[in-house]
Amino acid sequence: MRNAFLIARRELEAYFISPIAYVVTAAMLVVLGYFFSVILFVTRQASLRPLFGGSALIVLLFVLPLLTMRLLAEEQRSGTIELLVTAPVRDGEIILGKYLASLAFYLLMLVPTLYYPVVLEVFGRPDWGPILTTYLGIILLGGSLLGVGTLASALTSNQIVAAVLGVGMALLLWLIPSLAGFVSGPLADVLQYLGLSSHIADFAKGIIDTRHVVYHLSVIAASLFLATRILETRRWR
């Protein structure tokens, strides 16, 4: 665990040097800020629900894989992975460290969005309960997307390929529930549950449903587990 934190710290420092991280942050803030102000003008409601409960979140599907694409792909391309995996560190610790770094950076990216509720507080009387659960929701959603992105990065030594794979897998997960309309019965329920998009709206309503929390934690655990196995099998080539 200590090793995972060491790796996470190094990786986080690398984020601050990388221009990609700033571009990604800027892109996310521009899109979210635009939606926030337009929605606010139109609805005149002191609520974050229209913003973080809906389609504006799709921006995360596109920007978060850009945050994770470098994590393992670049190490494998440049060869720095060789000294990392020959250090007395478990493969799981490497993956976890990398993931934690991206998660920490994502949390920092979210800090500027806190001015949305502040604006609402200044000009209206927002209900703080749903706002807090909304943040829990987007942290969990981001966590899942970063997990998927870490997995994508482990699969290749090309950052662009990792980004495209990450976006593809994220979109696939997001869109699964739209298939539910074509089938009926329990299968429809299963498809509905498997989709990323089914597990975000309730948070914006102020509901913390353990099913949603478990879903996101499962996505994260499964992604990181698979990424670890991929790193292990790379050694067996």
Added chain:
Amino acid sequence: MITVRGLTKYYGSLPAIQDVSFDVAAGEVLGFLGPNAAGKTTTMRILTGYMPPSAGKAVVAGYDVVEHSLEARRHIGYLPESVALYPEMSVRAYLEFMAALRGVGPARRRKQRVDEVMARCQVAHMADRPIGKLSRGYRQRVGLAQALVHDPEVLILDEPTVGLDPAQIIEVRDLIRELGRDHTIILSTHILSEVEHVCQRVMIIHEGRIVAEDTRDRLRARLKGGELLYVEVAGAPSEEITAGLLSLPHVQDVRPLGDNAYQVTCTLGSDIRAGLAQFVVQKGWQLLELRRERISLEEIFLQLTSDEPRPDQAPAGR
């Protein structure tokens, strides 16, 4: 300190190394000599835990590199061939990171240790430079520094002098020789003079197999099949001198080189110089020169690896 038995590694169906076995005693410096793609890097990568062997086993510092990989890795310092380091990190930050990862602690001890290895590898004046801005020579030294930072018993150095200029090569060799006093070292190279300078024992690997292994001096002798003497004798026709020298005990072959010079091959381990000199004087000839010829490892190497390339011979990985 290192025991390797029957190590074999296949990349797909291509064998990179086959049935490699050797031992390295504590404090020994072993040179791993072979042309490119002979299997040096593969062997080293297995020892360092970068990848597992297809068959066979390797034990480093008492730990099996597959079963107790983490423990084994703790006792190894590794300089990979590529020396890929994080370009955005400063030398100091990188070394502190590697030290922490290898369990050097607490923070004060780590700092002290990093300062020590930076001084030893002569990179202290570059401590705050980003690694990406360093020259190849400095990067190599930083690579060496990270291999040393946790003071491992075993050092595995893959082509440590590749890409350095002659002055830097000498520095690095001196450093390795110095490290050899209190470390067990395996170093690979395709440059012969390097092994001659640094290693006590040499292993020659070719097409994934060990073709020769011995101490530097014995290997030299063994491969030439005998001791060589260079003699210049005047005072008689060449045939007479040749026949005379051939009659001496231990002499296997005499080859006239022209200009009164002869190359005399004697049985291994014999030294007939005194007898030869006496014999020449007794005959009334003039002995102009007499010296032992040392065959360089370079010739050994050519002798060992200069077999004709076969058409079915595919590059056997690294």
